[in-house]
Amino acid sequence: MKPKQEQRQDKRHNLSMKISRVVHPVNGDVVTEICETLNISEGGAYCLSDKPIGEFLRVQLSLEIPSADGSKLEIIECDGIVVREDGKVQVGEKEMFAFAVYFDQISDDSRDVLIGYLSDQE
Numbered sequence: 681m682k683p684k685q686e687q688r689q690d691k692r693h694n695l696s697m698k699i700s701r702v703v704h705p706v707n708g709d710v711v712t713e714i715c716e717t718l719n720i721s722e723g724g725a726y727c728l729s730d731k732p733i734g735e736f737l738r739v740q741l742s743l744e745i746p747s748a749d750g751s752k753l754e755i756i757e758c759d760g761i762v763v764r765e766d767g768k769v770q771v772g773e774k775e776m777f778a779f780a781v782y783f784d785q786i787s788d789d790s791r792d793v794l795i796g797y798l799s800d801q802e
Contacts, residue, residue, distance in 0.1 A: 690721035701742035758786035
């Protein structure tokens with residue numbers, strides 16, 4: 681059997697970043713979650729949440745990007761699609777839910793802020 685070939689186009693950065701808002705529809709209601717990234721690229725993120733977020737849901741995200749000196753946060757907004765839901769994972773003493781989101785709608789300015797931050801982390 682051939683090993684699986686990497687399909688990601690963008691470099692992943694193992695960074696924990698707070699996502700201050702994840703909005704998604706559940707039974708017609710809008711639900712807001714707070715979660716964090718395990719890794720992130722300019723095209724998407726692998727995240728942890730204390731509640732499950734279903735696969736193929738459209739989500740709106742508010743990512744908290746620290747300034748270069750760490751003195752302030754810049755909030756960037758983007759929309760995405762949950763492309764994978766990995767279920768429960770154990771994180772220390774806490775049980776979390778892991779999911780991957782693909783950013784399909786992000787402004788050029790927000791993408792530039794994210795790319796700049798990720799470049800500074802290399």
